[in-house]
Amino acid sequence: MDQSNVGLRARLVATGVDLVARQGADGLSLREIARQAGVSHGAPRRHFPTHQALLAAIAREGYRDLGRRVDELLADGDQDPYHLLLALSRRYLEFAQGNRGMFELMFRHDLLRGNQMGLREASVPLFEVLVDLVARARPARPGGPPAAVVAGALWANLHGLAQLRLWESLQLVTGVDEAEPLLRAALDAHLGPRDH
Amino acid sequence: MDQSNVGLRARLVATGVDLVARQGADGLSLREIARQAGVSHGAPRRHFPTHQALLAAIAREGYRDLGRRVDELLADGDQDPYHLLLALSRRYLEFAQGNRGMFELMFRHDLLRGNQMGLREASVPLFEVLVDLVARARPARPGGPPAAVVAGALWANLHGLAQLRLWESLQLVTGVDEAEPLLRAALDAHLGPRDH
């Protein structure tokens, strides 16, 4: 793919996305990205004030990618919110498993900390989808917590699953390799059990 | 605290624990730790083959600390498993909030990845406590998933909550600042609702 005249800024981000997929989250030094993009090590500074800012831009691309995969799902015809939630959750876990480097980058502590890079906001659209699905999937119970809270808890659960699974902690500790039963347990728990 | 003759290895770890509490997870360069411990930058290498190995040892101390706080809880007299689970969860969240640097270190992707540092195992004893409590708290239902699976899902939920709360994503996205309602939702979800 030739991207010689789309502007260096976009090229740097694209190079970073490529690099993190090929070499993992540790190969993303500022100078290496510049090298791969064919520019000098000082060039990125014109477009990103700091190394972390460039990393954040790359991570944002990861959020966009994840968002696209979820949207793709929603446009697929199936309208049952529970099924959609299940599929969405699987996508999240698959994304983490299949794009390990990017996933690690997206949730690096130093990038999220204090929201210096404005990276938190990148997950908002995804979360809105989640809230909507939760609201539709849950049996209307007037006394219960609001949908946003349930969605928050579910998101936390999903994210925790993805993380612990990536580190293989879950396998070590539960003896089960697959995330599916844990995922089903989580969904049933938050949404109430149903008949599959 | 004077620790001049407990062996350099232990002193380096202690220095690191101190340092991460004072300066955060980014101030933990090998050379800075050596400086704070009053030795040359080559000295740590006698006791830790690599920088990451030293960081892992420091992180392990974090897991031990967290474990102690949980044990403290279990020895407190209260025997109701649900209350204990609630208290344990709160401790987990408090620990993350109050020991931010250490928590970030404990879950740094590069330290956990591939379990190169044998760090995963450090969370096993904690998890065993969790499994035990879950088994006791859950109404015995023969058809349901085994306790280890529920405990795994709950742990993932708890950990996800701690993470997302640390970078304030939950507040941004749910509008609620406190983790308590989310925590209650999670516990009720995984263990079945009860009367408080």
Added chain:
DNA sequence: ACCCGTAGTAGACAGTGTCTACGGATCTCT
């Protein structure tokens, strides 16, 4: 007395992120 393994020092090396001075375009205004 000798040797040897241990523990810490000191220097070198490649690599990193950031900063500054510089060069060459390109655009604008008179």
Added chain:
DNA sequence: AGAGATCCGTAGACACTGTCTACTACGGGT
């Protein structure tokens, strides 16, 4: 058209990092 300013990338310096390799001091065992 000519001159000035602004943009964008280069090149080098700087302090700092993790790792590696001599080298030194010391202590105990045969």
